[in-house]
Amino acid sequence: MTSAHLLGATPAARLDIRWDTSEADAALAILEKGEAASPSDWKKLFRSKCFVRLEAREVALGKTLGTPRTVDLEAFRRHLTNPEVRSQRATFLRSLQEWKKTDLESLSRKVQRFLPTGSPQSFTLCPMIKPQDNSFVFDLGGKEPSIFLYLDPNLTQPQFEVMVAHESHHVGLGGHKRPDLLAKVETxxxxxxxxxxxxxxxxxxxxxxxxxxxxxxxxxxxxxxxxxxxxxxxxxxxxxxxxxxxxxxxxxxxxxxxxxxxxxxxxxxxxxxxxxxxxxxxxxxxxxxxxxxxxxxxxxxxxxxxxxxxxxxxxxxxxxxxxxxxxxxxxxxxx
Known part of the structure; x- marks a missing residue:
């Protein structure tokens, strides 16, 4: 996370928040079919934009840590065919539907108040049904900043909005560089x-x-x-x-x-x-x-x-x- 807050980050003046539910939608389809899920169903999951971004995050993290990393595809297969996980499909779907009702414009204004003026910043919310129940940000300051959100059925709507606001502030604060400040530090x-x-x-x-x-x-x-x-x-x-x-x-x-x-x-x-x-x-x-x-x-x-x-x-x-x-x-x- 530290790289998200490096000295010299000039944050966004306006946060443009958008949804990408491609991974969650594909995972819900697989949960519905279970063992009957076809190769094309799995291909749709693994080729979804959010899944591809997740793979990019793992590779980048591996380079940072000095240890090669990649997404464990078999772990995803085991998770989404697990009877206990399949039994939660309805709650996953209900949570996703509720999350998508969030007033992102209002949330953006709330966060913007705590961001210094800077260039606009756009980023994607990626709700994920995955083996690990963690949420995190990726590519802050890059071309495609993303917030990966574990689709937690136990998270209330207000709790979800606070979590997104917190991560959105990280995105805004990590969005752009101030070359003058960075140059000053580098001396x-x-x-x-x-x-x-x-x-x-x-x-x-x-x-x-x-x-x-x-x-x-x-x-x-x-x-x-x-x-x-x-x-x-x-x-x-x-x-x-x-x-x-x-x-x-x-x-x-x-x-x-x-x-x-x-x-x-x-x-x-x-x-x-x-x-x-x-x-x-x-x-x-x-x-x-x-x-x-x-x-x-x-x-x-x-x-x-x-x-x-x-x-x-x-x-x-x-x-x-x-x-x-x-x-x-x-x-x-x-x-």
Whole structure:
């Protein structure tokens, strides 16, 4: 996900969101036929645009990780012929029909409010019936950005809309580059470049705020009770998580953390659910929004390097007791 938030991303001014249900439609046909599904049915599934995009994502991810990857076609066959999965066909179909009723224009306007002005951005929603129950984005900043959505029958319509809004913010924020900012970062040491790159991971917090619709709405207002309670517990641990991230960035700047070790440590902050990139990023964004204004928050989204300094300024205005970023970090990012 980090590449989606690289410093220098200039987001979209207008989000053009469109559906592509080709994979889900083909999968529903196979679920209806079961073992009687013909080779042409499977060919239609594997040649659907969303499936082809999924294959491209796996190949790209394999290159990033240094391990060849591809979609397991047999896993798809086993999944879609599984009697238990077949028994859910009606609920899959009902969920897909409900999802397609979403007012995408209204959702787009909601997200756009939390995106700095930039070039238009178009992307595709790909509902998928697949073995893995995960949802994710692909090709941010590329020619065909896509949001892959596991067609979860247990997801309520409000929960679905929050999920799409969150991922849409990632697409908008990762849509376009600011060559001037990128060039500025590239003149710095590798340690500073790495720190700037990972500052962009606070985009998860930005997306939480955008999906909620503002700082006065709970980010998990429509979530399951356990998810809301887990978020509240993590928010209460803000000082601890903040300190861990502060130490992480200082270790990068001092050259003690780099390469694979850096990436592995950064990945832990995503958490099994929503780790410090989400909770700390969200709380900093809320503080900046409330005490420095919406325009200042948008500046931080466009250039995440500005976020620690803005947080310190907002903290001074807000009063009270909050943790502070290491002076070395603030100094090295002030270029």
């Amino acid at each position: 710095q040491s590798q340690q500073v470049q790495d720190a700037c790159q990972w500052m962009g991971a606070f985009g998860e917090g930005f997306a939480m705020l955008a999906a909620a619709g503002g700082p006065d709405a709970h980010p998990h207002a429509v979530s399951k009770v356990e998810d809301r309670e887990r978020w509240d517990r993590d928010i209460a641990n803000f000082p601890q998580h903040f300190a861990e991230l502060d130490a992480f960035f200082v270790s990068i700047l001092e050259g003690r953390l780099k390469g694979d070790a850096l990436r592995q440590q950064a990945a832990r902050f995503y958490g099994p659910e929503q780790g410090p990139w989400y909770t700390v990023g969200y709380q900093m964004a809320v503080l900046v929004e409330r005490h420095l204004g919406h325009a200042r928050l948008l500046q931080c989204m466009e250039d995440p390097r500005l976020l620690p300094g803005a947080y310190e300024e907002a903290t001074a205005k807000a009063g009270g007791t909050r943790p502070h970023w290491n002076a070395k970090l603030l100094e090295r990012l002030a270029f």
